[in-house]
Amino acid sequence: MFKSKNLLFLMLLSAFVLILAACGSDEEGSSTTETDNGASSGEATTDAELDFxxxxxxxxxxxxxxxxxxxxxxxxxxxxxxxxxxxxxxxxxxxxxxxxxxxxxxxxxxxxxxxxxxxxxxxxxxxxxxxxxxxxxxxxxxxxETVQLVTLADSGIKTFADLKGKKVSVGAPGSGTFANAEQLLEIHGLTMDDIQAQNLDFGESTDGIQSGQIDAAFITAGYPTGAVEALNATNGVYIVPVEADKAEELIAKYPYYAVDNIPSGTYGLESDIPAVSVGxxxxxxxxxxxxxxxxxxxxxxxxxxxxxxxxxxxxxxxxxxxxxxxxxxxxxxxxxxxxx
Structure with missing residues (x-):
């Protein structure tokens, strides 16, 4: 009888241990079970892993x-x-x-x-x-982004009409600057054939102005533009203005332009310069x-x-x-x- 009781006790104890082990296994498994999004429910998941x-x-x-x-x-x-x-x-x-x-x-x-x-x-x-x-x-x-027609203060170029026959950088063909240059020339009664167009980037343009290889350059960029500031540090610059009537004419034909203004003090300018800009x-x-x-x-x-x-x-x-x-x-x- 004693042996029977001991045997029954051992059987019950073994069953209890097995139940505890099974519960522990379930809890442990739940910490590594993947959620619907593929991440483990017990792990921190970054936005990049989930959403990007x-x-x-x-x-x-x-x-x-x-x-x-x-x-x-x-x-x-x-x-x-x-x-x-x-x-x-x-x-x-x-x-x-x-x-x-x-x-x-x-x-x-x-x-x-x-x-x-x-x-x-x-x-x-x-x-x-x-x-x-x-x-x-x-x-x-x-x-x-202001369309800046840049030249030197002593170049003699004060208006768009003064560009005739001059060497002018208009940016690379197909570039935004090229399109801006072409449209501004058009509004002022000029075409690319009226100037000696040069296809230079901003740095090349200001280097060319400084060395005398070109006379002016169209530069479409937010002011102050680094290349123009660098030029002004060695040579006084001048920005050719776009007068109000021409700005209105340009905007009427190309409505993505807006009236802009380059304030005095920019590039050492002594007065505000009326201009136009795109975004x-x-x-x-x-x-x-x-x-x-x-x-x-x-x-x-x-x-x-x-x-x-x-x-x-x-x-x-x-x-x-x-x-x-x-x-x-x-x-x-x-x-x-x-x-x-």
Whole structure:
């Protein structure tokens, strides 16, 4: 009888131990069971792992090193990297028109673009005639890009009419600057045939003015532009004005322009210079994940106080959709809807 009781006790004890082991196994298993999103329920999962569809790196196409896009691009890359965990890098490029083509070809994810060039590209007009781009959309508007006709103060060039027969840099064929130069010449009764057109970038243009190889240059960029500041440090510069009546005529024909003004003190100018501008914007590939574009937009527009460039004062969430003439990425739209 005693032995029977002991045997029964041992059997019950063994069963109890097995039950405890099974419960422990279930609890342990629950800590490693994957949830519907593929992540372990007991592990912390970052937004990048959940929402960015594996995107770890992005390239931001800017422009030449002496323009405005490049330094701003470096700042944006830092903000995006810090806030999203996605490594962003600013890349030197041939600027607006080339940037649209590069985005369409999948060579980068984000790019600086003039608003007028983005419009031409998506509508297949001017330099994009018959080659409309439908795979690129807007992230947001940035700041005015002033069309600056730069020359030396002692060049004798004071008006557009004075350009006749002169060597003038108009930017690369197909570039935003080239289109701006062509349209401003048109409004002033001139064509490319009336000048000795030179296809130079910003740095080459100001070097050419300094050396006397060219007489003037069209430079479309946010002021103060590094290349023009460098020129003014060694030679006094002059910006040829766009008078009010000509600005109105230009805007009537090409509504993506706006009246602008280069204030006295810029480049050592003694008085304000009336000018016109287009907008600078960021464009992105349409197929970028919505949550990534939302996070990038937030990283930039929530941190404009960290932008040291003078144009940072113009970059604001409340004006982030101003002047945008193309579709906006859903991720960016979501951000701007939230901050209204």
């Amino acid at each position: 569809e594996g995107t770890k790196f992005i390239s931001i196409l800017t422009g030449g090193t002496q323009g405005t896009y490049y330094p701003l691009g470096g700042t944006f890359a830092d903000l995006i990297t810090t806030d999203t965990g996605v490594k962003a890098t600013a890349e030197v490029s041939q600027a607006s028109a080339a940037n649209m083509t590069s985005l369409a070809n999948g060579d980068a994810e984000v790019a600086f673009v003039q608003t007028d060039i983005a419009y031409y590209a998506t509508n297949g007009t001017l330099m994009f005639e018959g080659e409309a781009i439908d795979s690129v959309v807007a992230l947001g508007a940035l700041y005015p 600078a914007m960021l464009a992105v590939k349409k197929d970028l994940p919505e949550d990534l574009v939302y996070a990038m937009t937030k990283a930039i527009y929530d941190n404009t106080d960290k932008i040291s460039h003078a144009k940072g004062a113009f970059i604001k969430a409340e004006s982030g959709l101003d002047g945008i003439g193309i579709d906006v990425h859903p991720g960016a739209q979501r951000y701007f809807d939230e901050v209204k």
